[in-house]
Amino acid sequence: MKLLHRQIFKELLKLFGLTVSCLLGLILIGRMLQLRSLFLSQNIGFLNILELFFYLTPFFLLLVAPISTMLSVFLTFLRMSTDNELTALKANGVSLYRMLPAPVFFCVLSMLFTFFIAMWGLAWGMDMFKTSLYEFARSQSRFALQPGVFNKEFPGITFYAHQVNNETGELKFAFVRDQSIDGASVVVVAPEARVISSPESAEVRIIFSRGKIFRQNDDELNVLRFGSYSIRLDLAELLGGYNFGEEKAKDMTFAQLSRIRQDPTLAPYQSEQFMRKVDTEYFKRLTLPLGCLILGMFAIPVAYIFRGLKQQYGLLLAMGLFILYYSMFSIGVSMGEGGSIPPVYGLWAPNVLYVMVAAVGIRFANQERSLPLVQWLAHLRNWRRSGA
Structure with a gap:
C-alpha cells in the first residue's frame, strides 16, 4: 500500500x-x-x-x-x-x-x-x-522628457523643453500648455524648471522658476509673472487611470x-x-x-x-x-x-x-x-x- x-x-x-x-x-x-x-x-x-x-x-x-x-x-x-x-x-x-x-x-x-x-x-x-x-x-516611461520634443502623454497637457537633464530633472526654456480646463487655455513659459517625483503620493510635480503664465478666456488674455509656480501631475493619468492611492x-x-x-x-x-x-x-x-x-x-x-x-x-x-x-x-x-x-x-x-x-x-x-x-x-x- x-x-x-x-x-x-x-x-x-x-x-x-x-x-x-x-x-x-x-x-x-x-x-x-x-x-x-x-x-x-x-x-x-x-x-x-x-x-x-x-x-x-x-x-x-x-x-x-x-x-x-x-x-x-x-x-x-x-x-x-x-x-x-x-x-x-x-x-x-x-x-x-x-x-x-x-x-x-x-x-x-x-x-x-x-x-x-x-x-x-x-x-x-x-x-x-x-x-x-x-x-x-516614474523611471522608464517616456515622460522623461526629450529635448526639443513635444510631449502629450497626459490628456490635455503639452510639455516642451529646449534642454533636458533627465538624471537631475532640470529643464531649460520649458513650456507647458494646459487645455484640460473647460473654456480656458493656460500656457506657462519659464527659462528654468525642474521635475520632482513623489513616490508617497504617486505624483510628478514640475516647478517653474521666474516665468510667465498666459491665460486665455474667450477673447480675454491675462499675463501673470511669477517667481515660482508648480504643476501637479497624477501618475494615474499616465497609467491609464490606475489609482495608486486607493486602498482595496x-x-x-x-x-x-x-x-x-x-x-x-x-x-x-x-x-x-x-x-x-x-x-x-x-x-x-x-x-x-x-x-x-x-x-x-x-x-x-x-x-x-x-x-x-x-x-x-x-x-x-x-x-x-x-x-x-x-x-x-x-x-x-x-x-x-x-x-x-x-x-x-x-x-x-x-x-x-x-x-x-x-x-x-x-x-x-x-x-x-x-x-x-x-x-x-x-x-x-x-x-x-x-x-x-
Whole structure:
C-alpha cells in the first residue's frame, strides 16, 4: 500500500505542476496585452511586464489552485479507471477507501499552500505590483522628457523643453500648455524648471522658476509673472487611470481584514459598500483554499463512477462541474458585494453543496454503483445508438 500511495502521490504532483503551469501560461498570454496597453506608448520592456506578472501570480494562484487540484485528482483516477487499474486493485481486495490517503494528503498540501497565499502572499504580491508599477512609470516611461520634443502623454497637457537633464530633472526654456480646463487655455513659459517625483503620493510635480503664465478666456488674455509656480501631475493619468492611492479590500492581508471586521472604524473608507467588500474578501480567503480539499475529493467519484462513459464525455462533464462551482462562487461574490445576501452564505454555499455530493459519490464509487445521472446518460447514449 505504501508503494501504491507513493505512485499515486507522484502522479498527482506531476499533473498539478503541469496544470498550474498551463493555466498560468494561458493567463499570461491573456494579460500580456492588458499590461502592455496599461502603459500605452510608454517605454516598458517585456522583462518588466514579466516582473509585474510575477507579482500578480499569488492572485492568479488563489483562483488556479482549486481547479488544478481537482483536475489532477480527476485525471489520475480517470487514467487508473481507463487502464483497469482500479478494477485490478478491487479484485485484490483494495477498496477505494484504502486508496484515499494519497489524494487526501495531496489535497491537504494544496489547501495549506493556498491558505498561505490567501493569508500573506496575495497582499505581498499586490504591494510589490503597485511599487514596481509606479517605479516603471516614474523611471522608464517616456515622460522623461526629450529635448526639443513635444510631449502629450497626459490628456490635455503639452510639455516642451529646449534642454533636458533627465538624471537631475532640470529643464531649460520649458513650456507647458494646459487645455484640460473647460473654456480656458493656460500656457506657462519659464527659462528654468525642474521635475520632482513623489513616490508617497504617486505624483510628478514640475516647478517653474521666474516665468510667465498666459491665460486665455474667450477673447480675454491675462499675463501673470511669477517667481515660482508648480504643476501637479497624477501618475494615474499616465497609467491609464490606475489609482495608486486607493486602498482595496483585495490588497489587504487576512489579518487586516479581520481587524476591520472586528472594528469598522479602522476601515480606510467608512461606507457600507466597502464593509461588504471586506466581508466578501474575508470569506473568499477562507473558502477558496478549502475548495482545494473539497474539489479534490469531489473529483474522485466523478472519475470513478463515470468510467462507463467515454473519457471525453467524462472530461467534459468534469469541466462542466468546475464551471458550475466557479459560477456559483462568482454569483456569491457579486451578491455579497452588492448586499443581496450575506457573503457568508453566498461563498460557503458551493463548498457545502460539493461536500455533500462528494460524500455520497465516494460511497457509491466504493460500492461500484453508478449515480442515477450516470445511468440516465448511459441509457440516453444507448437509445441514440439504437435509433441510429
